[in-house]
Amino acid sequence: MTFLPTPPPRAVHLHAEHHQDALGIGEPSPRLSWRTETDAPNWMQAAFQLQSLGVDGQVLEETPRVQSAGSVLVAWPFTPLTSREQRRLRVRVWGRDGSASAWSEPLSVEAGLQTPADWQARFVTPDWDEDLTRPQPAPLLRTTFTVRPGLRSARLYVTALGVYEARLNGSRVGDHWLAPGWTSYRHRLRYQTFDVTAQLTTGENALGAMLGDGWYRGRLGFGGGRRNLYGERLALLAQLELRYDDGTLERVVTDERWRASTGAVRASDLYDGETCDARLEQPGWDTPRFEDRHWTGVRAVHHDLGTLVAPDGPPVRRIQTLAPVSVHTSPSGRTLVDFGQNLVGWVRLRVNGEAGQTVTLRHAEVLEHGELGTRPLRFAECTDRYTLKDGENVWEPRFTFHGFRYVQVDGWPGPFDPASLEAVVVHSDLERRGWFESSEPLVDRLHENIVWGMRGNFLDLPTDCPQRDERLGWTGDIGVFAPTATFLYDTAGFLRSWLADLAADQLPDGGVPCVVPQVLETPIVAAVWGDAATFVPWALYERYGDRDILAAQFSSMQRWVDYVAGRAGKSLLWTQDFQFGDWLDPAAPPDNAAAGRTQPGVVATAYFARSAELLGRAADVLGRPEARETYLNLARDVRAAFNGEYVTPSGQIISDSATAYALGLTFGLLGTDGQRHKAGERLKVLLRENGDHISTGFVGTPLICDALCAVGAVQEAYLLLTQEECPSWLYPVTMGATTVWERWDSMLPDGSLNPGEMTSFNHYALGAVADWLHRSVAGLAPAEPGYRRLEIRPLPGGTFTRARARHITPYGEAVSGWFIEHGELVLEVVVPPNTSARVTLPTTGEVFEVGAGTHTWRRPQAPAAAPTPVTLDSTYDELRVQPQVYRAVLEVVEAHSAEHVQAFRRAFQSAAGTMTLRGALFGVPLRDALAHALQTRLNEHPAARVLLGEHR
Template sequence: MALSISQVSFEHHRTALGIGETSPRISWRFDGQVSDWYQGSYDLEVQKPGKDAETFHVDSAESVLVPWPSDPLESGEQATVRVKSSGSAGKPGTSWSDPVSVEAGLLSPDDWQGAVVLASDRPTEVNATHRPIHFRKDFALDNDIVSARLYITALGLYEARLNGQRVGDHVLAPGWQSYTHRHEYNTYDVTDIIKNGDNTIGVTVGEGWYSGRLTWDSLRNIYGDSLGALCLLAVTNSNGTKTYIPSDTTWKSSTGPIVSSEIYDGETYDSRLEQKGWDSPGFDQSSWLGVRELNFSKDVLAAPDAPPVRRIEEHQLADVFSSASGKTVLDFGQNLVGWLRIRVKGPKGQNISFVHTEVMEDGEVATRPLRTAKATDHFTLSGGDDEWEPSFTFHGFRYVQVEGWPDETKLDKDSVSAIVVHTDMEQTAFFDCSDSLLNRLHKNILWSMRGNFLSIPTDCPQRDERLGWTGDIHAFSRTANFIYDTAGFLRGWLRDARSEQKENKYAPPVVIPNVLGASPASSIWGDSIVGVPWQLFQSFGDKDMLQEQYMGAKDWIDKGVIRNEVGLWNRSTFQYGDWLDPLAPPEDAGDATTNKYLVSDAYLIHSTELVANMSTHLSLTKDAEKYTESRTKLTKAFQDAWVSQNGTVANETQTGLTLPLYFRLFSDPGQYTSATNRLVDLVKTNGYKVGTGFAGTHILGHTLTQYGAADAFYGMLMQEEDPGWLFQVVMNGTTTWERWDSMLANGSVNPGSMTSFNHYAVGSVGSWIHENIGGLTPSEPGWKKFNVEVRPGGGLSEATTKFTSPYGLISTHWTLGGSQSQNDCPKKESAFRLTVQVPPNSQATVILPSSGSEKKRIVVGSGVHEYSSCVA
């Protein structure tokens, strides 16, 4: 296959319309299985409207995040870019890529042309649900239109319409940010919707996270107590002039068919209240109210870093059945996040209710795990043909209890489906192996990530919580960055994390955006300000992101951690510790078997080391020396506090041994061997069942593998009893659970108040699957160089792993056993075959499993490579 450039992107945007960067870095991937190909130079062509194309030649092997070569983009300015790569050592290069457009958004408050935030003149009830508001404006255009852009956001969530058509495909826009620090707006190309003559723009705003009920304490109006809309329609005319239609006090407002729409409680929609044509010219708005201007600083407006939330797929109904009490229940066969789409006809005024739950218990939909969240939608029929889906709510569900469905419409897959929504990141990982339960586990991990990467990384998507818990993403980011391209998503969230940290005495709040108020400094959750940027840097090699987050990491270590006299954690601080240890009682998830301060001290030392590593990558030599020295002193203090002279740890638990092993906290080489043996003995004595919570689970497998005990972890991974990953699978789980036993073996729901069936934290085992069964790890940040080291085991006979790196597709496929000749391997079942695909402009070090003491290492360039060996 001839070498070509398959994708050109700007910063971390696949679609670069309305971005916030004026000199966006450029990346491109390669397509084609070319042998041992490296880039020697590249050419960039930049074409701006009305100007001659500029061509830039650069002698460089870099093809990821290379500098913008031209003048910075101005507000709203567009450029078209093409890329051509030349091979090194006289090898042929690529032809020019297809042209790709990049366009800046509105870069300063003045660029909004006087647009203001509108609120309805309708009175607002205090401490009540905010009814969604329609805003509209009629206007006329009389010039030939070349292009048109709509820039829009809301104090709440919005849907925009022009001339009766929905604008764009974003849902739950603009998403959730730390609004007082960073409030995103979106940019849409509406050239094909706008027209000469009469036009109408309409915007519907719901409360969303901005002013809706949040947290188990039912807090309302956290960011503001009024729904508002801010937008600017910018039309470019053929004569080069621009016409602007800003949101201003000439607009009108009204309510519509959405009576209420709340994140936790669901949407109530009365189709009899629809105002046909309200978003089109010629509509009679005489009964509509006026609007008022809200006080709002445009200084916080920002273009998004992440892709938008979108409707990703329509999931078909799997079954309709009756509950034990005779209620009608829909089963979609998959625990998912989104909402229903219905197509129905029945008597005018009849109300249908839909209660969403993740599981069934005692033959009924299990609403107790939702706590105070109602998760219930109500739809009132118009009497005609109705088609509906909610606008400003979402649910985590597999089952839906339906009441009031009309006899006139059959309740089946043609009348009801589920819409899956999440942030539209590019899926980059695919995994398949010879064990069906392990394949289902990997799918469960992916589905949990989908459901909880909805604008921000949340803990769960169903109950009265759905918050950006920092401990969860700290544990999961290594896995997340492999499954999806999270570069823009987490960069935006980390910007909020840094802003919130500054307001919380240098300690990152436990949830971001912070809606819980002042948050005590706590390890693991606070350490996310170090660990998440570090993992993001390992995956994408983005030094600009690392530089952005460096001061936050330093502030946490230097000022945020509350220390005792030797520099470890003060023993009076609150700590979550090894949260959700499987032995923790249902009523106290923090009552772990490993001392909270042992856990906290270990993570403090690890974070200190990571800050030293960040300093090195940013060429900050003095800082690197400072934090390296601090790590050494803290390690000695840890040993004095927690490790006896013979190497015994104060808590000889799975977590208690994992942390000092993985973070290298013992004083003597022999202690590592002894501690590893004791950890393996613990695992075996426990019947290969998991004994770790948040602190230990995500590194348990990596620890055992690092010290030559991968087989022990395979035993844990393949364990089908509780507590274990496959227990959730054999119990018919289709996402990963919050607790190891969110559902008990008898099919009842765990009695604890925190019992979610869609939490991604324990899915952090995905990183072990990718790195050991798939064999793939970066050997330098960003995957230009990577390692391939498959560790067969667990009874697996075959596995395929695919990963779309910044350079292109990486894949491994291996088999164990088969027809390899006796001369090659004494035992047929020990014959190992491996096929590796390496993308152009990158390099792999392949390390083959071997029955001998020496593993064979082969450094290879791009292309497809095949290997065989004999394993023990």
């Protein structure tokens, strides 16, 4: 027998910090990470070596062979990069088994401009007066310059007050959209770096840019919003650096010699849309031979160059396009185009018609009574207008975006051809890292909706919604969603940037505004929302192993916890101040989303305890023993205060709500085993009494399934997950949703829209349940920060026969998947190289410690219990596991006596599993006739597994 040797490991995917593209980075000493590919089982890294090469391939610096298993966020071992400096890096690794890799492919790393002194450019704005009360035509700015022979390289460093599109010799620079994005502009303004060498020619060249209002001076906020929040003048900052073979460096910079005009874009606003008149284009304005004698001059605008920062995360890009799936005419005669997916971006059109004809595109997420559902948009027009020029017109907006599935088309010249439109999906170009699939199609669609919701709301920063007059960086949403986000996509740089804005916009007393960047007239500070200051950095540390994010945010975290301690006072109970509470509890009325079942003080104090604990743990990671002791002791004392004020000795929690018990069980707020047992039992009773419907809002929803599993109620968690009636996670799916809704009932069962003023069909917060799908249903979680060690512990349940999660960890691909077939449960696990895993088998509880490689376990699986025969003596506990049968029962009762159906439900569901169906019918008129109707319906119902028994 011939044994083939195991191929040597391959060191791949070397990258600096969290950058996909390491051009123009802001870190002089970026940390380095690499993944190793190998088929060798149990492979662990023993050593590595790094080299720094010049652009000509010459070795400039190298480390010795470093005896270490570290391969993620390894400290920069070379001389720090200076501004503009370029290095090429490579790594090779050795395994504990004696294997050795070749050198990896080189990674090019180039620093941006690190100090204000590196900038010779100054911000310039058109030298004209503007009406600052409304959107203005988009300025065009340009200059010309000469390139000598022997050009080696060219870099364009550029940003704007507003948003920009840079142009060079008639073509677009880069593929970024809505750059430089949205940050806390007074503290941090990003600039971008582009390699434009290939766009230049020897001789005359032209550099230009178009500017839009964007977030800088466009409308922001709800209730109509406000304009000019950051400034009144749009301005461009551009520095083009030309490096020649002879070593000389020339610069083309924004200064008083630039020229300005306007073109086809007559108005642009993020909320209202873009208006373009193609007849007003100035062809060739961005080329060197264009005559600009009728253009005006520019003047300088002051903006502190010390605020300029290189981007941490990826830019906004056009990601994909979608064709219409249908076109129909509304009752009022409007042409409505359905793209089949609620998305974020805009529509690109291709049209021929008479010059001067205006095509109007209005966007919305849903239809209402067959017409475009614009009421949820509030004061946002979400309308693009394009006036045709002669010949073929191909157009898409530049400086706006919309959240939509449907588009109303008005003014189309001639017969409308659906192929003339395509939807362009736009968001930050994050790398996809996580996937989930199961045997339940509705759950898989729910997960896909969560992904789409995240995509649409991760447009430069984590927003609440992408469609109405809001689109703000609500802290509470990302605070609860961060664990899900970090699994689905690489959000490390994206969220690091946003956290820097959070720290910058933190109030002098340490309060964290509920939106970041802070743009509200009066900042709102509240629990859960402000706790994003601690929850998000900790999520990044857990999922990416990034200790430095804790260091960068520690002061912000500490200031927040100290602020809450000051508000709570000696009692350690945060009972004063406005609180959102368990926002959007389904019991809250449409006009008061904060009026949930859980007392605000319960929520605020629980989060106080958790944030203090996370701060203490962060101090421990960072080696700060005094802070560790201070804040872990504070967390202990707040838990004791919570327990003394809100928990009875037996374990009942004030408010007696699912959210209260979920907080108590998952945040460690219950002091004794007896209290935890009582809380768990009470939580199960509440779930049953509520008919296995969700009864939590922003606070309880991310925790409820974990809380149930913590008390052994795994099947109850699955019942909650798979409920299809409103309110539930799957109700929107059954209503055709393709993203996660803001409210559990954003659309009512009859197809009408929720009457509340606040109704969005693309809010990711309630999709935080996906984290539980990944960790518990499929069973894939980090046991140590950054998945250095994996926790594989699936919890099969419900009607699921398979589930699988896959995640690209910092070390490589990890998989946990199980399926049931032929009386066996099969668990398949993939552990990345240089890691290990603790695996707990779901059927037997056996625990295995395994290394890198693919592992499979098979264990006998008891067949699912046959459903209990349904009779009039059946209890709710017997019907709840057959939800389709129970729904048939409810349909018959409602048809028989609609005014009694709610009383019937309450009686049947609330009796702790003791009341029978016969007993619950007491008080319903014509009880015997109803019982007969029930038997007839169930006998006909395809989901009924047994016939209804005798009703005597």
